[in-house]
Amino acid sequence: MSFLQRLIFALVFFICTANAQEHNSETGAEILLPFKQELQQALLGGLADGPEQVIDVCKLEAPEIATSLSQNGILLGRASDRLRNPLNTTPEWAAPILESYTNNPENREPQHVSLSENRTGYVEPILIQPVCLACHGTELSQSISTKLNLAYPADRATGYQTGDLRGIFWVEFVE
C-alpha cells in the first residue's frame, strides 16, 4: 500500500467510525426527546394547578408516558440511586453508569453501551433545576410533604439542591 492509499484508508476508517458513534448517541438522545417533552409538559401543565396536583399527575402519568413510548423494541425510563417510586429501578446494564455519575460529578457525559449484537443502551444524567425543588428539595411545603408521604411512603428523593444529580434517563433500542 502506498502512503497515499494508507492515508485515504485511515481517513475513510476515521470518518466512518466517527459517524457510527455520532449516529449511535444521536439515536439514543433522539428517542429520549419525546419522553422528556411529555414529562415536561405534564409537569408544567400540572404546576399551573398547584404543585400538589402535579404529584397526582406525575404518579399517574410518568409511568404511563414511559410505557406508551416503549414500543418497537424500545424500552425507556427514569431511574435514580435515591428513588421516589420504587418501580423506577435501574436496568442492570445502566447501574455502573449511574454509579460513575454519582461518584464523578466532573464527568457526566451521556454514554452508550452495546448490550448485544444489535441492541444498544443509552444513558443521560438528570440534574436538579430550581423548578424541581418544590418536590425534591430540602424545604417542602406542608401540603406537598403530606401528599408525598401518602403516595410514596419509602420516598428517598428529597434533600436535593440545584445542580445535584437526581438520576438518569435510560433507553434500550435496536440498532
Ligand code: HEC
Ligand atoms: C410537583 C412535584 C414534582 C416536581 C416539581 C418534580 N418532580 Fe420528580 N417526581 C415527582 C413524583 C411524584 C415522582 C414519582 C413519579 C412516579 O411515580 O414515577 C417523581 C419522580 C422523579 C424521577 C424518577 C425517579 C424516582 O425517584 O422515582 C426523577 C428522575 C425525577 N422525578 C426528576 C425530577 C426533576 C429533574 C424535576 C425538575 C425538572 C422534577 N422531578 C420535578 C414529583 C415532582
